[in-house]
Structure formats: structure tokens, C-alpha cells
Amino acid sequence: MSTSSHKATVRRYIEEVLDQRNLDVLDEIVAPDCLIHRPELQEPIRGRSAFRQGLERILQVYSEFHTTIHDLFAEDDRVVVRLSHHVVNRGEWTSRLGRHNVEGKSVSWSAITIFRFREGKIVEEWVCRDELGMLIQLGVVAPS
Numbered sequence: 001m002s003t004s005s006h007k008a009t010v011r012r013y014i015e016e017v018l019d020q021r022n023l024d025v026l027d028e029i030v031a032p033d034c035l036i037h038r039p040e041l042q043e044p045i046r047g048r049s050a051f052r053q054g055l056e057r058i059l060q061v062y063s064e065f066h067t068t069i070h071d072l073f074a075e076d077d078r079v080v081v082r083l084s085h086h087v088v089n090r091g092e093w094t095s096r097l098g099r100h101n102v103e104g105k106s107v108s109w110s111a112i113t114i115f116r117f118r119e120g121k122i123v124e125e126w127v128c129r130d131e132l133g134m135l136i137q138l139g140v141v142a143p144s
Helices: 003-019 023-029 048-060 131-137
Strands: 030-037 062-075 078-089 092-095 098-101 106-118 121-129
Touching: 003 023, 003 048, 003 062, 003 078, 003 106, 003 121, 023 030, 023 048, 030 048, 048 062, 092 131, 106 131
Parallel strands: 030 121
Antiparallel strands: 062 078, 078 106, 092 098, 106 121
């Protein structure tokens, strides 16, 4: 598969799965044995089924979810995207500091995500996001 098709798949993941909440697309673009590395989890998510369940829980936290892609780069089997998310929270949100009641609060954050492909499907994802910025915006922590 070409780097342009990998980039198109990442765009599809962001636009259709995350922003439009169409989790059925995962069956088409994510490998069954994928590994997903997220900052709030100590262990990676293993497998497409577990990934789908995790995304269902994540997306239930937000009443709105919008993404802006700022940069999208590809080389060999990797795609890197720099993006920002803007969301409105429905209730509790989990960070590395615990669970927080943030109902009705909106928050934006930047992230850089790396995707690895195998046979045209996402087989691994690493997420790095500005969690401290999120915590400050939500009033969970205050700068001194």
C-alpha cells in the first residue's frame, strides 16, 4: 500500500470513526490484532474488539467531538498526524490523576499520533496528548 492510501485511512479514522462516531469503519481499517498505546492506560489495548470497546467508552464521555488536522506525514509503514480535538464533556473523565466530574465543560487539546500499517490496515497506534493542558482547562489542577 502507498503512503497516500495510509494517510487517507488515517483521515477516515479521524473523520468517520472519531468525529462521526461510526465505529463500524474500524472493521475495514484496523487489523484484528492491533495494539493501541494511550497515555491514560498502563498497558496497550490489544485487539480490534477491545479497541472498539475502548472507543465506545471514550466517545460516550463527550456530547460533542470535533477534530482539526494540522499536519499529516507518511513514510514507509508510518503515518504521523498533529491534530487538535475540541469536545464537550458529558460527565466524568479519566486522566492519569484519576476520575474527574467535568460535566458540561468544553476542552481543547493538541495531540500527536503515530500509526503503523500492515497490509493496508492500522496495526499500531501511539497517542501523545497535552493532558496537563486538559487538566488546567477543566479546572482539575491550577497553575501556581
